[in-house]
Amino acid sequence: FAGICGFCVIFCPLLSLCRHGLSEVLEQKYWNKFNISCYYVSNVRKNWTMSRLDCIARGADLVIIDSREEQVFVQSLLNSSQDAWIGMTDSVEEGTWMWVDGSPVTITFWRPGQPNSYQGDQDCGEVLQTEGGHWNDYSCSTEQIWICEKKHKPQN
Numbered sequence: 001f002a003g004i005c006g007f008c009v010i011f012c013p014l015l016s017l018c019r020h021g022l023s024e025v026l027e028q029k030y031w032n033k034f035n036i037s038c039y040y041v042s043n044v045r046k047n048w049t050m051s052r053l054d055c056i057a058r059g060a061d062l063v064i065i066d067s068r069e070e071q072v073f074v075q076s077l078l079n080s081s082q083d084a085w086i087g088m089t090d091s092v093e094e095g096t097w098m099w100v101d102g103s104p105v106t107i108t109f110w111r112p113g114q115p116n117s118y119q120g121d122q123d124c125g126e127v128l129q130t131e132g133g134h135w136n137d138y139s140c141s142t143e144q145i146w147i148c149e150k151k152h153k154p155q156n
Contacts, residue, residue, distance in 0.1 A: 031150070034073045039063065040148040041077050041084065048124040051085045051146035052100065060150035062087030064099045071109050074147060075133035085146035088125035090115070090137070097125070110135045
């Protein structure tokens with residue numbers, strides 16, 4: 001996979017320019033690689049659902065954080081004053097946190113006292129960069145930035 005990425009850094013933008021146009025090529029520079037995934041941090045604000053739809057339109061989904069190393073990497077993508085949507089929700093069953101791929105949230109980095117479902121209206125997960133990168137449950141209708149993750153799928 002690393003060899004392919006190295007090749008693509010040099011040649012794929014040129015090939016993409018021919019096939020897709022300048023705006024799509026410029027978009028690629030905003031993706032950051034870590035392990036077998038690439039990550040995109042938005043520069044606009046949307047609610048959780050619209051954020052997820054944006055990720056899906058990019059061939060990705062909201063980020064699934066499944067290791068301390070990935071948590072640290074995700075934190076490194078954000079400024080100290082940014083909080084961002086991540087791909088977890090308990091909207092199906094209150095208190096049962098699931099990732100957007102349907103898997104249960106097993107490793108957590110919750111802020112102390114979280115999740116608390118304050119006023120019964122906090123069903124979406126965010127990274128609180130203002131709180132050291134801990135997670136928080138928050139109202140899904142709040143507009144903020146988000147992080148997409150595109151996982152590499154090995155060819156068979």
